[in-house]
Amino acid sequence: MNISILGSTGSIGTQALNVVDNLNLNVSALSANTNIKILEEQVRKYKPALAVVFDKSKYSELKRNIADTNTEVSCGMEGLKEAASYKDADLILNSVVGMVGLEPTICAANAKKDIALANKETLVAGGSLVMDAVKNNGVNLYPVDSEHSAIFQCLQGCPEKKALKRIILTASGGPFFGKKIDELKDVTVEQALNHPNWDMGAKITIDSASMMNKGLEIIEASWLFDMPADKIDVVVHRESVIHSMIEYEDNSTLAQLGIPDMRIPIQYAITYPKRYKSPVKSLNLTDYRTLTFFEPDYETFKCLRACKQAIDRGGLCAAAANGANEVANKLFRERKISFLDIGDLVMDAMLRQDNAEAETVDDVLEADKKARDFVLNNI
Ligand code: MN3
Numbered sequence: 302m303n304i305s306i307l308g309s310t311g312s313i314g315t316q317a318l319n320v321v322d323n324l325n326l327n328v329s330a331l332s333a334n335t336n337i338k339i340l341e342e343q344v345r346k347y348k349p350a351l352a353v354v355f356d357k358s359k360y361s362e363l364k365r366n367i368a369d370t371n372t373e374v375s376c377g378m379e380g381l382k383e384a385a386s387y388k389d390a391d392l393i394l395n396s397v398v399g400m401v402g403l404e405p406t407i408c409a410a411n412a413k414k415d416i417a418l419a420n421k422e423t424l425v426a427g428g429s430l431v432m433d434a435v436k437n438n439g440v441n442l443y444p445v446d447s448e449h450s451a452i453f454q455c456l457q458g459c460p461e462k463k464a465l466k467r468i469i470l471t472a473s474g475g476p477f478f479g480k481k482i483d484e485l486k487d488v489t490v491e492q493a494l495n496h497p498n499w500d501m502g503a504k505i506t507i508d509s510a511s512m513m514n515k516g517l518e519i520i521e522a523s524w525l526f527d528m529p530a531d532k533i534d535v536v537v538h539r540e541s542v543i544h545s546m547i548e549y550e551d552n553s554t555l556a557q558l559g560i561p562d563m564r565i566p567i568q569y570a571i572t573y574p575k576r577y578k579s580p581v582k583s584l585n586l587t588d589y590r591t592l593t594f595f596e597p598d599y600e601t602f603k604c605l606r607a608c609k610q611a612i613d614r615g616g617l618c619a620a621a622a623n624g625a626n627e628v629a630n631k632l633f634r635e636r637k638i639s640f641l642d643i644g645d646l647v648m649d650a651m652l653r654q655d656n657a658e659a660e661t662v663d664d665v666l667e668a669d670k671k672a673r674d675f676v677l678n679n680i
Pocket of ligand 1: 446447448518
């Protein structure tokens with residue numbers, strides 16, 4: 302199998318290459334946002350036909366540095382789209398961070414490529430367009446997000462759609478579980494980056510602390526599994542051993558378990574429906590002794606509430622919530638706003654968006670930009 306990886310130097314991308322090693326796959330294309338040093342190392346090891354750097358200012362340097370290889374070089378959104386539709390690729394793993402992944406995802410579907418999707422913002426902002434492109438082109442969309450992979454794995458127990466009663470997304474609760482608004486006023490970036498279970502990139506780790514990540518995942522699940530928001534519940538499960546559950550009409554609940562390691566969902570998205578040995582450690586439940594479960598706190602974690610409301614309001618509201626969050630998350634990491642500002646900004650930007658449906662990618666990009674501008678003008 303030939304795989305093309307968008308976002309190969311990030312947390313998911315590097316773990317995906319570890320899976321590529323394990324499965325002995327060929328790599329058709331690799332793309333990075335800015336990190337051309339790691340991209341160069343990857344090019345030398347995996348010998349892809351195409352290497353893309355999204356940041357156009359790094360193009361010449363990358364081209365010079367790998368001039369002795371047979372790898373072509375490209376850049377920018379055009380380059381990402383080339384990698385997403387590369388002729389030899391059988392599967393496109395999209396692990397870029399943020400809305401920037403939307404156009405490449407649609408491009409991959411239109412090029413009749415199967416997609417392994419780790420880029421949740423794509424579905425949150427442009428869910429209807431992505432799902433239409435997937436359906437119209439008859440391609441497969443495999444979830445990589447651990448919760449959605451868990452649901453997908455459980456669904457193999459009974460793929461009949463009407464038998465599915467409810468999805469139960471598990472959430473670790475992040476570093477601020479159990480805290481109330483008063484206790485979150487002065488939390489620092491370092492505290493927010495200190496995730497209890499998962500080792501992830503900075504953006505998603507902050508999203509976990511604000512619970513925006515779980516809000517985005519509710520929206521992601523509603524698109525992937527065609528379920529209304531009121532049939533998607535969240536339960537805080539501190540140990541991150543159960544990656545999510547589904548309940549069938551007969552009230553039988555299925556769960557998928559494993560130690561928190563993204564290489565399992567990445568590998569399953571690549572090898573589905575087959576399973577192979579993986580480098581991940583086996584789960585030993587007696588190491589944990591106890592697994593705990595709690596109700597999520599929608600009062601304290603405003604981002605979670607905003608995402609639920611965004612689904613209820615519909616249309617482009619989710620795109621607005623996501624766009625506002627991408628900017629607010631970054632501003633918090635740059636210490637320009639406080640932690641609680643993130644939730645306020647996401648909620649306000651989402652409420653300002655009308656619920657018109659997205660007809661085109663431009664509609665999504667416009668709603669996204671409006672929300673980003675709103676945040677920048679209100680800090
Ligand atoms: Mn997840």
